Amino acid sequence: MVYIKELLPNPEGKDAGAEWIRIVNDGPEEVSLNGWSVSDASNNTYKIGPISIKPNEVIELGIDVTKISLNNGGDKITLYNQTGEEVDTLGYTETVLEGDIVLSPRLIDYESAGGLSASVIDSGSLIPQNTNMLLVGISIGLTFAVLFIYLSKHLMHPDE
Structure with a gap:
């Protein structure tokens, strides 16, 4: 075809x-x-x-x-x-x-x-x-996701 x-x-x-x-x-x-x-x-x-x-x-x-x-x-x-x-x-x-x-x-x-x-x-x-820009975008997204998880865990449960 x-x-x-x-x-x-x-x-x-x-x-x-x-x-x-x-x-x-x-x-x-x-x-x-x-x-x-x-x-x-x-x-x-x-x-x-x-x-x-x-x-x-x-x-x-x-x-x-x-x-x-x-x-x-x-x-x-x-x-x-x-x-x-x-x-x-x-x-x-x-x-x-x-x-x-x-x-x-x-x-x-x-x-x-x-x-x-x-x-x-x-x-x-x-x-x-331009895969470099794509990788930068993915890296930034992952960084924010990890930061959000870390902060939400420590703000919600500061004793742990």
Whole structure:
């Protein structure tokens, strides 16, 4: 099955030439993308040329090729086959921070996603590329949790 794997609407630094759409084939057969197309919410369309995508292969379509500029504040990319039938859609409605990737819900293990329901992340999930900031946030959260437990134990039961 061919689908939109991920989007980079707001690359780090200057956006010029760095935005992309990635398409993946997770099926067992090679698929010809000749005549397929991608379009955004404003109906800007790019017709994919004579190319095939092998099983487990990822093809990156950069803005320099597609001329489709992904909006940082929300957009929707749709993939169509050679007959014009919609194959997949990946959208996002929230503002995408610099360097964040919009990931297809097909790639998310909902059970491991912190209890998020499918409806929360069906339109695309933002995955931070800057993991240092993510780790800082987790560390701060854990520090406050430990501090809260310590203080509540000692304030409620000062004798212990």
